Amino acid sequence: EEKTAATGTKPAPGKADKLGLVVSSLTAQEKKQLGIAFGVKVESAQGSAAQAGINEGDVVVRIGRTDIQTVAQYEQLVNQVKKGQQVALLVRRGESASFLVITP
Numbered sequence: 001e002e003k004t005a006a007t008g009t010k011p012a013p014g015k016a017d018k019l020g021l022v023v024s025s026l027t028a029q030e031k032k033q034l035g036i037a038f039g040v041k042v043e044s045a046q047g048s049a050a051q052a053g054i055n056e057g058d059v060v061v062r063i064g065r066t067d068i069q070t071v072a073q074y075e076q077l078v079n080q081v082k083k084g085q086q087v088a089l090l091v092r093r094g095e096s097a098s099f100l101v102i103t104p
Contacts, residue, residue, distance in 0.1 A: 017078050018104045019087070020047030023060060025071050036061060038069045039092060052100045054091055061097065062090035 016022050023040040031037060039061040045054040054060075060068055063077045064087065081087050081104055088099045 016044065016046055016049075017075065018081065018083070019078055019089075019102050020049035020104075021045055021054065021060070021078075023071055023074055026059065034059065034092065036092065038067055040068055040071050040074050042091075048102045048104050052089075052102045054089070054100060054102075055093070057093075059092040060089050061092050064088055 014022055022043040022045075024043050026034075026036075026039055026041050030041065031039075036059065039059040042049075042054060042056055042058045042060065044056055045058075060074065062068060063074070066073075066077060068074045068077070083104055086101050086103045088101050090097055091100050
């Protein structure tokens, strides 16, 4: 595996999930800066997620009615989504948050 200097101490982004996202945990500092207590940071967006308007740097704070506390919880919820099933993600970008619907 190659390691790149650009990612610093973080591993290179992994393979995108079925929604087209690669996410990572928020640091305590990032949560404080954003004024939020939970969520996962979007490292990259492609496919359905990119078409829905999700961008790198956005924060996914909720899937459906479930607040996202950890990457593991996010992955568990995404794995339950069936192909063709619409899923609503509450996405925080800067000071605003909005629900975006993705169909894998």
